Amino acid sequence: MSHILPEEQMQWFVMRDLKRANAKLPAYKLLSDKNFEVFVPMKWQLVNKKGVKERREIPAIPDLLFVHSTRKDLDPVVAKTGTLQYRFLRNCNRAPMTVRNNEMERFMFAVNTSDSPKYYLPDEITPGMYGRKIRIVGGPLNGYEGSLITSRGSKTKRILIELQDFFAVSVEVTSEYIQFV
Template identity: 25%
Template sequence: MSRRWMMKQGKDEILPGSPYHEGEKKWFIIYLRPRSEKLVHKILTDLNYEVFFPTIRSLRVWKNRQKKRITLPLFPNYLFVYTYEHELYNIKRQPRVATFVSCDGKPATISGQDIAGVKRMLGMDKTITVETRFTKGEPVRIVSGPLAGYEGVLIQQNGRTRFGIRLEAINYTVLIDISRSAVEKR
């Protein structure tokens, strides 16, 4: 049974274990057109893809001094999709998707542990920041608290101790305040 025959018969889905299934599911990085994260998230979710769209709440003050809490993307113009590599072409064909992030001609991925770490940071009631320019810190492992077991970097910033998970493929570091007693050197 050829792939072309399967598509003619309306069987466009490649199932794990079939001869047409290649590789394993990974977290791929999708680059979007500006301000289209919510729309593409909805489109991909409706197509049954597992999509990670991290957001933060921010207080904005308008010109008329009105204050309003708004939801902003943690990584503007990026979404993370847990899928097979061969499905990236179908994702790229969706409206408002510019491309997928690649490194050396291959689609870039982020480890599941990094995604889980960012999700856990978002679940904590602490201020989260994202840095693109990053000062090197010492590699550490968290030994206590909700982030126990995660590895990242420890930096001093404005007199505060901060723990960061580095997402090298998109050149971002997610930082959160942490107690120095909760970490150990790797």
């Protein structure tokens, strides 16, 4: 039986990038260039560049990124990069925040199946937004469960998928796949 030390275990670490939003080399690009698996929630935004409006994909939450690695491999990069930090759990002796592999993979899959994911911080989700509990039957999100998100004036149906206490995403679902739980 092999024993994997905690610093050698592959995990999704929740990280902070303290660089400015318009930095040339944000942490997610730096880490990707160093062959780390990185997930950053992205959104499309019109950016004014030299008087010309351009549609560009930018981080939805500028300082948030998730890195799939081991502490052993990630610690030296964090030590060398003054603007890159672990997010730490409160009252846990500086233990870094992590997300379970299966939960992160499920979340990323849901985001990647949508052309227009909408991200929410925990305090942005109001009780009035939560609709009925639903399960998706069929389609790419088959088996996913969550809440039906209601937005005034919208005909599209969206499911809210939460990632622990970090944030949530709503993705569009087709009515025919929705089953009320």
